[in-house]
Amino acid sequence: MKFTPYWLDTAPQGPDRSRTEIGGRVDVAIIGAGLTGLSAALHLARKGASVHVFEKDTIGFGASGRNGGMATTGLSIGFRQAVARYGFDTAKAYLMTYHDAVDTIEKLVAEEGIDCDFARTGKLVLASKPAHVDGLRRTHEIMSGRLGIETRLISKSELHTEIGSDRFHGGLSDTKSAGLHVGKFTKGLAEAAARLGVTLHEKAPVEKVERLGGTRHELVTARGTVEADQVLVATSGYTRRPLRWHQVRLAPVGSFIIVTEPLGKDVCDALLPNRRMSSNTLNLLNYFRITPDHRLLFGGRARFALPDQQSDAKSGRILHKAMTETFPQLTNTRVDYCWGGLVDMSMDRMVHAGEHNGLFYSLGYSGHGVQMATYMGKQMAEYMNGTPSANPWRDLPFRRIPGHFGPPWFLPFAGAYYKFKDLIK
Numbered sequence: 001m002k003f004t005p006y007w008l009d010t011a012p013q014g015p016d017r018s019r020t021e022i023g024g025r026v027d028v029a030i031i032g033a034g035l036t037g038l039s040a041a042l043h044l045a046r047k048g049a050s051v052h053v054f055e056k057d058t059i060g061f062g063a064s065g066r067n068g069g070m071a072t073t074g075l076s077i078g079f080r081q082a083v084a085r086y087g088f089d090t091a092k093a094y095l096m097t098y099h100d101a102v103d104t105i106e107k108l109v110a111e112e113g114i115d116c117d118f119a120r121t122g123k124l125v126l127a128s129k130p131a132h133v134d135g136l137r138r139t140h141e142i143m144s145g146r147l148g149i150e151t152r153l154i155s156k157s158e159l160h161t162e163i164g165s166d167r168f169h170g171g172l173s174d175t176k177s178a179g180l181h182v183g184k185f186t187k188g189l190a191e192a193a194a195r196l197g198v199t200l201h202e203k204a205p206v207e208k209v210e211r212l213g214g215t216r217h218e219l220v221t222a223r224g225t226v227e228a229d230q231v232l233v234a235t236s237g238y239t240r241r242p243l244r245w246h247q248v249r250l251a252p253v254g255s256f257i258i259v260t261e262p263l264g265k266d267v268c269d270a271l272l273p274n275r276r277m278s279s280n281t282l283n284l285l286n287y288f289r290i291t292p293d294h295r296l297l298f299g300g301r302a303r304f305a306l307p308d309q310q311s312d313a314k315s316g317r318i319l320h321k322a323m324t325e326t327f328p329q330l331t332n333t334r335v336d337y338c339w340g341g342l343v344d345m346s347m348d349r350m351v352h353a354g355e356h357n358g359l360f361y362s363l364g365y366s367g368h369g370v371q372m373a374t375y376m377g378k379q380m381a382e383y384m385n386g387t388p389s390a391n392p393w394r395d396l397p398f399r400r401i402p403g404h405f406g407p408p409w410f411l412p413f414a415g416a417y418y419k420f421k422d423l424i425k
């Protein structure tokens, strides 16, 4: 079994960018080479800016190379909770941003010719408990009624048309959500940005950020120092010192994934015939899909621990149990890949973007960032160019997580709380 992300292992390797020269003055410096940073770099370069991207590890090393490859349409908190918090109209505007975000990926893939298996196969939410069916019904009524979004409520007896599992009590599907090979997409975005003149620096952790005045900063890396008129923080769950103000506003929550051996088309047709991006309704949910080469990818917040090889292996065993409970026909199936990554959970599980002390940032995707990080890269290019309305999240206050001073000591407690909620509800 490999403890590297399947997506990065099966994507083409770009040139080595770990020995690039760092120095001088640039229009924009971006910290983090994930989807936020790379998309922002590409869109800023399209506007004629000189852009340098600094990545502490390698391109796509963070969540962007480690996720489920699901570009889905929903908010992290769900639409009904968003209505309760923000009112119908604002919640609708926030929700539609996710639809625009999936469109943004589709457009970028076409414009830049990125070969990444993008396909609008839709999503499928599966009721884990009989009581959860009612929530799906209410969501369906709002979606297909007041919002005019095409969704389908699926009864337990019809579920076999969507999934080869008897475990669920009903489902809700849409056709707008998409799947993609996120390793090929992230790497393809990096190469597209490079073609437009963006300089990408790998193995270049930003160790110090010094404000020179306004939005101008000096960034110190182990390989050199650069001066930038604007800086974008795009470090998601990997945010650490020197970005302390941002760090204490994000809980880095581990999410883990296993990928099976290739199963062949026929087996996959029996598991998920419509190739939907699927998840269940538990608080500690599982998500799963078929990869372009006919494997099952199965993920979840298996343990509230930070990823490392030992923790990933333990999480892999928990996920394997959950996978075979969902699909008993896979009991003897080999697992080829197992890895973990960090999700950047904000206090309110909403995206936060803007400027603080002269530093621009876009963070807090809370597990729904494949589409949103790509979209926010584009929007931040507009925002940094002087269009405040380009930032759809500008009215949301970015609150510090109480008691969060650096290392996330609170994660096991949060995990125990959500496990308890899944037992009782």
Ligand SMILES: Cc1cc2nc3c(=O)[nH]c(=O)nc-3n(C[C@H](O)[C@H](O)[C@H](O)COP(=O)(O)OP(=O)(O)OC[C@H]3O[C@@H](n4cnc5c(N)ncnc54)[C@H](O)[C@@H]3O)c2cc1C
Binding pocket: 031, 032, 033, 034, 035, 036, 037, 054, 055, 056, 057, 058, 060, 061, 062, 063, 064, 065, 066, 067, 068, 069, 070, 071, 072, 204, 205, 206, 207, 234, 235, 236, 237, 238, 239, 240, 241, 242, 255, 256, 257, 299, 340, 341, 342, 343, 344, 362, 365, 366, 367, 368, 369, 370, 371, 372, 373
């Ligand atoms: C296991 C897992 C599954 C997920 N599944 C899905 C999914 O199916 N659908 C979905 O929509 N979302 C999913 N997500 C969330 C999604 O992947 C992220 O929201 C998104 O990729 C964030 O992109 P980003 O560019 O903001 O951050 P990242 O991709 O995390 O990039 C941040 C980068 O910043 C770098 N960095 C940090 N500090 C420094 C520094 N000081 N100097 C230089 N570089 C630095 C890091 O090395 C990292 O590469 C998942 C996340 C995980 C972890």
